[in-house]
Each structure stands twice: as C-alpha cells, then as structure tokens.
Amino acid sequence: MSTVRDSHQLTAKRLAAGTVALGAAAIGYASGIERRHFVLREAELPVLAPGAQSMRVLHISDLHMLPGQHTKQRWVAALDRLDPDLVVNTGDNLAHPKAVPAVLRALGPLLERPGLFVFGSNDYYAPKPKNPARYLMPRGKKKRIHGTKLPWRDLRAAFLEHGWHDLTHVRRTLTVAGQTVFAAGLDDPHLHRDRYREIAGPADTATLRLGVTHSPEPRILDPFAADGYDLVLAGHTHGGQLRIPGIGALVTNCELDRSRARGASRWGAHMWLHVSAGLGTSPYAPARFACPPEATLLTLVERRQTSPETTKATPRRARSDVR
Numbered sequence: 001m002s003t004v005r006d007s008h009q010l011t012a013k014r015l016a017a018g019t020v021a022l023g024a025a026a027i028g029y030a031s032g033i034e035r036r037h038f039v040l041r042e043a044e045l046p047v048l049a050p051g052a053q054s055m056r057v058l059h060i061s062d063l064h065m066l067p068g069q070h071t072k073q074r075w076v077a078a079l080d081r082l083d084p085d086l087v088v089n090t091g092d093n094l095a096h097p098k099a100v101p102a103v104l105r106a107l108g109p110l111l112e113r114p115g116l117f118v119f120g121s122n123d124y125y126a127p128k129p130k131n132p133a134r135y136l137m138p139r140g141k142k143k144r145i146h147g148t149k150l151p152w153r154d155l156r157a158a159f160l161e162h163g164w165h166d167l168t169h170v171r172r173t174l175t176v177a178g179q180t181v182f183a184a185g186l187d188d189p190h191l192h193r194d195r196y197r198e199i200a201g202p203a204d205t206a207t208l209r210l211g212v213t214h215s216p217e218p219r220i221l222d223p224f225a226a227d228g229y230d231l232v233l234a235g236h237t238h239g240g241q242l243r244i245p246g247i248g249a250l251v252t253n254c255e256l257d258r259s260r261a262r263g264a265s266r267w268g269a270h271m272w273l274h275v276s277a278g279l280g281t282s283p284y285a286p287a288r289f290a291c292p293p294e295a296t297l298l299t300l301v302e303r304r305q306t307s308p309e310t311t312k313a314t315p316r317r318a319r320s321d322v323r
Helices: 002-032 070-082 100-112 132-136 152-161 218-226
Strands: 039-048 055-060 086-089 115-117 171-176 179-185 208-212 231-234 263-267 271-275 294-302 314-319
Touching: 039 263, 039 271, 055 070, 055 100, 070 100, 070 294, 086 100, 100 152, 115 208, 218 263, 218 271
Parallel strands: 039 294, 055 086, 086 115, 179 208, 208 231, 231 271
Antiparallel strands: 039 314, 055 294, 171 179, 263 271
C-alpha cells in the first residue's frame, strides 16, 4: 500500500514539475520569440462602390515604440515595398518620451504616401508598471493609471509635415489612386476623448466611406454604421495579446466582443470593421502568445451584389517577409 501511495505522489510531483516547465517554456516563447515575430496579414474586403478599381490600404497600429527597437523599425520601414495606395495609422505609436524619432524612422518611406491617422492613449501618456493580471480583469473594475505625458504634438507635427491627415474629429475628402475617399475619425474612445457629434451626419458619396478610430468601442461603431460608412479601421485590442488555440482571445480591453479581437467582421447590414492586432506591447507586459505582432495589407474591392449574410471577407494570409 505504501508503495502505491509513493508511486502516486511521485506521479503528482512529476506532473506538477512538467506543468511548471511547460508554463515557463510558454512564457519564454511569448516574451522572447513571438513578440518579435512580425507578420504581414492580407485580406480582401468588398467595400468599394460598384465599378471601382481595387485599392490597397496598409493598416498599421499599436507600435508602442521604444527608441532601441531597431528590428521593429526596419521591419515597418520595409512595408513600403508593398506599394500601398493609402496608409492608415490607428494610434498608440509611442511607449517612451524619446520615441518620436524611432517612430519616424520606422514609418520613413511610408510617410511619403497618402496617409491618415488618429491617436490612442499611448500617444498621450506613457505606460506605467502594472500587475499583468489587470489586463484580464473586466474593464469596469479597473482604475485607469496614466503615466507621464508623451510628446504627441511633436509626432502630429511630423505627420502633418509629411502630408498625412489628422482625422481627429474631422470629416475629409481626398483622392487616392484616382478615386474619392471620404474619411472621418475620432479621438481615443478608450480615454473617452471621442466626440462623435463633431463628425455626425450621413457620409458623403464616395468610392470609399472610411471611419478611423483607435479603440473599437461599440458605442461609436453603431453611429458610423448608421451614417453609412463602408469600413471602420481600429486597433487597441492587440488581438487579445494572449490567445488560446481553439478558443481565441480572452479579453479585448474594451467593450468589443472577443470574437472580433482581430481581423475583419461585419458590423450591421452594410459596414465592415477591421481590427489590427498591432505591432507592439506595453514594455511592462512584453509577451504575445498565439497572436504575433502584425500589420495588415487590405485589398479593397467593389461591393458584391449579394445579401449581407453571404458576403464575407477573403480569408487572411500571414507571412513574415514583406518582399
């Protein structure tokens, strides 16, 4: 009897040791490997007016840049080889008071292309050390903790100098690849800085009616849809950052449901939503699991003459090279 008990105890100890080792390996992979494994996602969305030519939009979000992240800077700069017609940056570029030059190096050649942007909370405030478990808590139970103010005005000035358009509470019409784009954007809903009333009203007729925001809060997606926008681009969620294979994201860090934590989905009968999983993390939570950092090349094509229930986005592809 004693031998059986000893055997069970030994098995339990081995199981516990194996579980600890597996957990340590997962943490090591998430923090040491995957968060540096940048990938390009590709998707096709049927959102343009009938008869329109296709348009290539590069969606970049959540760089959370530190000055010394040279690999990330080189990878982002190489995205210019994709020859996008339009670049859309949905915020959270900074993670350090001295990171503006690093962001500009990363975006480098892309700044010479037509571009639109809005800012997120980590453009305004630096991250602070927090208990990582707070990320898994319901949003309503969190007390927001702001770090020091970041030089977002310097970043904005540089973007504007290169010809990118700030969409913060602005409605704007521009020509992209010979086609008309009507775009409007909001300040960060995560910080409750959004004021939709300033851009409210039916979207103007255009080849593409585009909404841009940092956090994809349902309270602002609904009015975008009601005003007739074809597509809204957002970031903020990090795709859940830590995903469980077969289950997906555990949280979105906003009111958006977990099934939409990254990628494209329908929002209502007409509008599409695309949420980027982003290219960075907070320096105080430097880990990703089953959710590599990403940028997305969206090929926009004309709307199909089918019912909303049968219209789907072309499945996304992922690749780590950008040649």
